Amino acid sequence: MTAVHEELRNVPPVKLVVQNVSKTFATRHGPVHALDDISLSVREGECVCMVGPSGCGKSTLLNIIAGLETPDSGAVLADGKPISAPGRDRMVLFQESALFPWLDVMGNLMFALKLKPNLNKQARREVALYYLGLVGLGKFAHSHIHELSGGMKQRVALARAMAPNPRVLLMDEPFAALDAITREQLYDDIQRIQEERPKTIIFVTHNVREAACLGDRVLLFAPRPGRIEGEFPVPLSRPRDFGSLDVARHASEVMHALKHHLQSEGMEATE
Ligand SMILES: Nc1ncnc2c1ncn2[C@@H]1O[C@H](COP(=O)(O)OP(=O)(O)OP(=O)(O)O)[C@@H](O)[C@H]1O
Ligand SMILES: [Mg+2]
Numbered sequence: 001m002t003a004v005h006e007e008l009r010n011v012p013p014v015k016l017v018v019q020n021v022s023k024t025f026a027t028r029h030g031p032v033h034a035l036d037d038i039s040l041s042v043r044e045g046e047c048v049c050m051v052g053p054s055g056c057g058k059s060t061l062l063n064i065i066a067g068l069e070t071p072d073s074g075a076v077l078a079d080g081k082p083i084s085a086p087g088r089d090r091m092v093l094f095q096e097s098a099l100f101p102w103l104d105v106m107g108n109l110m111f112a113l114k115l116k117p118n119l120n121k122q123a124r125r126e127v128a129l130y131y132l133g134l135v136g137l138g139k140f141a142h143s144h145i146h147e148l149s150g151g152m153k154q155r156v157a158l159a160r161a162m163a164p165n166p167r168v169l170l171m172d173e174p175f176a177a178l179d180a181i182t183r184e185q186l187y188d189d190i191q192r193i194q195e196e197r198p199k200t201i202i203f204v205t206h207n208v209r210e211a212a213c214l215g216d217r218v219l220l221f222a223p224r225p226g227r228i229e230g231e232f233p234v235p236l237s238r239p240r241d242f243g244s245l246d247v248a249r250h251a252s253e254v255m256h257a258l259k260h261h262l263q264s265e266g267m268e269a270t271e
Pocket of ligand 1: 058059
């Protein structure tokens with residue numbers, strides 16, 4: 001472990017508190033009540049997964065926590081301080097990797113590491129290579145983005161989000177477009193990185209098993225108005241194997257509740 005890694009390790013994860021957050025969008029078809037009085041507390045280093053039918057406000061809540069969207073009422077507190085804008089302590093990873101195509105793989109990571117002005121260029125290179133190694137792309141540091149597969153791009157995006165060692169990582173269906181094998185590799189990557197440098201993670205997904213594999217807790221959202229309908233702790237040891245019976249059992253509990261809720265609303269489950 002080098003001094004650089006020590007420096008990056010010394011960043012404690014954040015406690016997030018969502019207090020009575022509501023949000024209504026004005027649309028051509030009238031108001032859409034995306035979030036209704038959401039309250040939630042996420043402890044330092046916890047991974048909370050959010051599942052629920054399309055349109056129930058998961059992305060809206062994530063964007064509010066990221067500071068990309070403002071609530072109509074209520075507040076989000078990070079370590080007790082209200083969030084009002086995006087901040088370097090919170091990294092967001094979306095479904096599309098949003099890498100910079102004019103930079104190579106290393107360039108993308110080095111760009112993100114500019115968030116760490118106390119690291120000199122050599123130290124930033126060292127950190128970038130370390131994270132590329134963690135996601136299995138050490139040999140692709142100088143590849144152009146267009147030369148990578150979709151799965152490889154998403155791994156670069158994960159490394160880029162993790163490299164500055166943010167205190168909070170917000171992920172919105174980051175692996176939805178990937179094949180099953182790549183996804184499973186990424187579950188391992190996330191768990192490994194999380195073990196080394198814990199962060200407070202909020203992870204939105206439609207894949208209930210993914211939620212049970214990664215989450216310390218799974219929150220079930222319901223739409224119209226967007227609200228938290230149920231909460232499922234996943235007290236399994238880590239690292240977890242996506243294919244394990246334990247993960248399947250917890251996933252089926254959540255799926256059961258989701259189906260039950262959808263049936264009572266006259267809707268159908270998507271996954
Ligand atoms: N900028 C916006 N303007 C108007 N309506 C919006 C806006 N953003 C979201 N909405 C509406 O708010 C509701 C919640 O949207 P949101 O994207 O948070 O849902 P979601 O749970 O992330 O859905 P999905 O699973 O499909 O991603 C939806 O009805 C959506 O149409
Ligand atoms: Mg969404």
